[in-house]
Amino acid sequence: MRCLTLANALRERGAECHFVTRNLPGHLAAVIAGQNFPFSLLPHPSGPSPEGSPAHAACAGVSWEQDLADTLAVIPPADWLVVDHYALDARWESGILSRVGRIMVIDDLADRP
Numbered sequence: 001m002r003c004l005t006l007a008n009a010l011r012e013r014g015a016e017c018h019f020v021t022r023n024l025p026g027h028l029a030a031v032i033a034g035q036n037f038p039f040s041l042l043p044h045p046s047g048p049s050p051e052g053s054p055a056h057a058a059c060a061g062v063s064w065e066q067d068l069a070d071t072l073a074v075i076p077p078a079d080w081l082v083v084d085h086y087a088l089d090a091r092w093e094s095g096i097l098s099r100v101g102r103i104m105v106i107d108d109l110a111d112r113p
Contacts, residue, residue, distance in 0.1 A: 002106065003084050004028075007037060018078075020071055024061055040074035042067070064088055068095045075099055082106065 007017040019039035021027045032039045045061035062070070067088065072095075075081075081100040083093065086107075093103050 001028075003082060004032065004035060004037075006082065008035065011037075018075065020075060022061060022067075022070075042070045042074070064092045068092050071096065072099060080104060 003019070007019070010017055017037055019032045019037055020042065021029055021032070021039060022042040023029075023044040027041070029039055029041050064087065075096075077099055079101045081096060081102070082104045084106040093105065096103070
């Protein structure tokens with residue numbers, strides 16, 4: 001929900017915001033659509049959840065490499081990308097830099113590089 005709050009504030013200032021979420025239980029695609037934001041729904045994971053690095057990797061349902069590939073397939077070039085995801089780390093962020101100008105990470109755990 002904090003990203004929706006941020007997106008609404010940015011939209012009021014003229015920014016265009018696009019959400020990316022994965023088809024996992026509890027995803028907020030309907031809420032995002034209800035606030036008239038475009039979004040991409042990444043596919044439901046087909047295998048077991050990954051374990052290990054980074055911390056909280058299992059909550060993504062896929063490896064960070066798969067998440068990066070899926071995300072790159074759906075996002076257009078952008079000036080900014082806001083990341084609010086406990087299962088992503090600096091490796092994912094480095095991989096997405098080819099598509100975005102800058103990255104802002106919302107991280108209230110600070111337990112990953």
